[in-house]
Amino acid sequence: MTKTLTDLTATERRELTTALHEAAHAVVGRVMGLTVRRAVIHAPDSLGHAGRCEFAAAPLGKPGEVDLAGTVAELRFERGPRFSAYAVTDRLGVHCDDRDALTASGDPGTLDRTRRVVETTWRPIRELAARLYGYREVSGEQVDAALRLSEYADEAVIQLSAIRSGRWPAARPIVPGGGDQWRLHLH
Known part of the structure; x- marks a missing residue:
């Protein structure tokens, strides 16, 4: 039996949102040229983190779009493609690590670029999030497969x-x- 979004418990919905968040970090990271090692979701740790996305070392650092992608994907899932910059700011209050990394980048165009990349890759993000939700972990190869990369x-x-x-x-x-x-x- 397949559940619809309205059939999910509050815990299942939080886990799905976390899967979307981490899948977006992975997909956008790959699109921005990073090598994804894996993305995982797990029980919340002492800091409240319930997932993470791991990348190979990036010589030029991680682009701000990668940090913002999880938050943008959550809002895209909850509110559709149109949501305000205020909603992003509010949500970044919860995702302090992403907010701090984005602030350090100091690039005011990051939100617009991130929204565009998330919208362009929404189908692979959803596909990867479903796999991540079900299996708790996805590999870099699975990210490439979701993006249909050669x-x-x-x-x-x-x-x-x-x-x-x-x-x-x-x-x-x-x-x-x-x-x-x-x-x-x-x-």
């Missing part, structure tokens, strides 16, 4: 660039049944 690094770079620019899906095969050749699919 297994070839050069093609994946082009696809990620297309996603960042708002073009989705990033690439489609140009030969029937797949193949090694890809081209950008621009809508």
Whole structure:
């Protein structure tokens, strides 16, 4: 039997929201060029954290969009694609680690860019969150699969660039049944 959102208990809804939050960190992190090790959800720890997303070391640091992605995804889930910057500020009061990282970036355009990337990748975020909710952990390979990235690094770079620019899906095969050749699919 499949449950609908209205059938979820308060605990299940919190866990689903946490899964969406962590899935968004993972998907947006990957889109912004980071390597995702894994994302997990767990029982709340002493600081109230119920999940985390782990990335490989990033030589240039983590972009602010990655820090804000979890909060934006939560609000997107709860309120749809239109919500105010005030709602984001209010929610960042709960997610202090994300707020502090975002403040340290000092980039005023981060919210607009994050909203665009989350909206562009909403389907893979939801897909990955469902997997994370059910299995409690997802790998970097599963993040790539949700984004439908090529297994070839050069093609994946082009696809990620297309996603960042708002073009989705990033690439489609140009030969029937797949193949090694890809081209950008621009809508």
